[in-house]
Amino acid sequence: MKHVRIGGYGPGIVTVGGGLTRVTAASFLAAHPTLPVLYAVGELERGWLTAYEVRGADLAPLDERPSEGDSPCHVAVDPEGGLLAVANYGDGTATLYRLDERGVFAGDPIVLRHTGSGPVAGRQEGPHAHQAVFHEGLVHVSDLGTDEIRRYRRDGTPLEPIALAPGTGPRHFAFAGSRLYVAGELDGTVTLIDGERRTVVRASRREGDNAPSHLQLHGDLVYVANRGPNTISVLRAADLSPVAEVPSGGDWPRHFAIDGDRVYVANQYANTVTTFRLKDGVPEPDGEAYEVESPACVLIM
Structure with missing residues (x-):
């Protein structure tokens, strides 16, 4: 049975229909691809990672390690389940950990530090790893x-990076084969890179400032959360042409998760996770919402 787990800046990880697992600043969660193990960041100046064993609706601590950086904001596990990566926003460090057969941390971390800057004053003074x-x-x-x-x-081993237009501020991104889709937090855009071809569109058609947060592919559509307009945009994956843009159900949609025909949107400033049904690919409110303090991530597992 799947459960909805919600991380954020409240007292811990909330399991809908279950309880509260107390942990500080668990702003992002990830699931092991084959084992009943959940990973959470601790978004602190001295960042932390915690692995939990999933026991139905409950979480039991398995292991913990430093993230080796400042303010970890994202964690992911490779499809084979043997390697974990964490992005530390504060200082731009990314860190890799080997995982053993139980899904716990094994050996010393591989710490990937970076240098560089961008043109946006106050936001691009140095590296900020995001996903x-x-x-x-x-x-x-x-x-x-x-x-x-x-x-x-x-x-x-570092390879040649993929450069984006100055001032883009890439946040979340996704691949579909050779195609790369990137949400630009600083310039309010979505970029599609397909070989030598690049397509850049506004993430929201609403007036005013927009700081896109999460981007996800589902079928032949791209979904983007827009903070400021407080909407979810639906774009065609082929060319980023608009399909729909709907209210997110709250204030400051930080993240969302799609599970089948359901969408769960974490509206951080509204202290709610709002749910939607997909109809022809477009989210429609289904009248449900969960009250969660400062939600920042939704994980279905």
């Missing part, structure tokens, strides 16, 4: 501070 994604045997890390998708081999 880690495993794709085609490589680790990809978005860097809001340097306008890059950094690339590494699994042993930490």
